[in-house]
Amino acid sequence: MNLNQNNYCVIMGGGIGSRFWPCSRRTLPKQFLDFFGTGRSLLQMTYDRFKKIIPAENILIVTNEMYADLVKEQLPEMKDEQILLEPARRNTAPCIVWASYHIQALNPNANIVVAPSDHLILKEEEFLNAIEKGLAFVEKDDMLLTLGIKPNRPETGYGYIQIAEQIANNCYKVKTFTEKPELELAKVFVESGEFYWNSGLFMWNVKSILKATEKLLPEITDKLKHNSIYGTPQEKAFIDEHFTACENVSIDFGVMEKASNVYVSLGDFGWSDLGTWGSLYDLSEKDDQGNVSLHGKTMLYNCNDNIISLPKGKLAVIDGLDGYLVAESNNVLLICKKDEEQAIRKYVNDTKIKLGNEYV
Numbered sequence: 001m002n003l004n005q006n007n008y009c010v011i012m013g014g015g016i017g018s019r020f021w022p023c024s025r026r027t028l029p030k031q032f033l034d035f036f037g038t039g040r041s042l043l044q045m046t047y048d049r050f051k052k053i054i055p056a057e058n059i060l061i062v063t064n065e066m067y068a069d070l071v072k073e074q075l076p077e078m079k080d081e082q083i084l085l086e087p088a089r090r091n092t093a094p095c096i097v098w099a100s101y102h103i104q105a106l107n108p109n110a111n112i113v114v115a116p117s118d119h120l121i122l123k124e125e126e127f128l129n130a131i132e133k134g135l136a137f138v139e140k141d142d143m144l145l146t147l148g149i150k151p152n153r154p155e156t157g158y159g160y161i162q163i164a165e166q167i168a169n170n171c172y173k174v175k176t177f178t179e180k181p182e183l184e185l186a187k188v189f190v191e192s193g194e195f196y197w198n199s200g201l202f203m204w205n206v207k208s209i210l211k212a213t214e215k216l217l218p219e220i221t222d223k224l225k226h227n228s229i230y231g232t233p234q235e236k237a238f239i240d241e242h243f244t245a246c247e248n249v250s251i252d253f254g255v256m257e258k259a260s261n262v263y264v265s266l267g268d269f270g271w272s273d274l275g276t277w278g279s280l281y282d283l284s285e286k287d288d289q290g291n292v293s294l295h296g297k298t299m300l301y302n303c304n305d306n307i308i309s310l311p312k313g314k315l316a317v318i319d320g321l322d323g324y325l326v327a328e329s330n331n332v333l334l335i336c337k338k339d340e341e342q343a344i345r346k347y348v349n350d351t352k353i354k355l356g357n358e359y360v
Helices: 042-050 065-074 092-106 124-140 183-192 206-216 218-224 233-245 251-256 277-283 338-355
Strands: 007-012 059-064 083-086 111-116 119-121 144-149 160-168 171-178 195-205 262-267 271-273 292-301 307-319 324-329 332-337
Touching: 007 042, 007 092, 042 059, 042 065, 042 111, 042 119, 042 124, 059 065, 059 092, 065 083, 083 092, 083 233, 092 111, 092 206, 092 218, 092 233, 092 251, 111 124, 111 206, 119 195, 124 144, 124 195, 124 262, 144 160, 144 171, 144 206, 144 251, 160 183, 160 262, 171 251, 183 195, 195 206, 195 251, 195 262, 195 271, 206 218, 206 251, 218 233, 271 277, 277 292, 277 307, 277 338, 324 338, 332 338
Parallel strands: 007 059, 007 111, 059 083, 144 262, 292 307, 307 324
Antiparallel strands: 111 195, 119 271, 144 195, 160 171, 160 195, 171 262, 324 332
């Protein structure tokens, strides 16, 4: 199979995954974990997926510098110059701008797909077909393309895209973006048929994204545009000096919500953003009472609709729980209502303030 040498993939893998605490930790976040017992972490599964349609040497991973060894351990085939190490966390816009300048120096005609490292795709063939078609779109036209997912429920944990006129098969102009709506509004969105989940996955030509960011985010592009040799210590020194000075802004807010040439390709790929325990619960096999048990062993009595994650070799005997998350990892045991998972970030912050980094 001849892969298009102009196609590149940027995998964003620098997040902490705090909503998956206590299993996801600052030193070992969720993208490096094997949630499904397949022997491959979420990051490895993402790399494996894109390697089928993107030349392996054209895949880059952008991550925090503290995860350099983890990336090299999990993906030993990647060369050092394919791993871009951020000196600080500054959200997705600085990450994408840096990766885009880096790729432009390698190939000024590059088409790029930007993907998070923690998504699950059940219908992989349909997904990869959509990516290939999307990259072909952006190769010809100055468009910023995102992937929209047909919603199957009024989910409040995802952003939504409202579609306007159709420009090609399954491709539409974007009318509006809406971040994580309240439940009642999410219900209206789903019932209208005009709204799709925002997957956080983007496709564009390197010229298109740099034109957009130089116009809309000049304070970031001015800092990260550089002439040093890419993949060298000089580049790393430049980034170490300038990256931290960038503002913390997402590519959605900084570019996609403001640009006039934003389009969405629609599909249904068995997609899930594995952002929360609830999303993992939805995807996992359940017993007759709706309980999910991961990794360890459980004996459950009078229990319904719980998710229990334990270290291997651990046994939990539980009686009378209904709709709870029970998660143990290393030195932390968390027990809370499953539907209050947005509070987990508060638990993490409170723990860090009161007890330091040892437990986060």
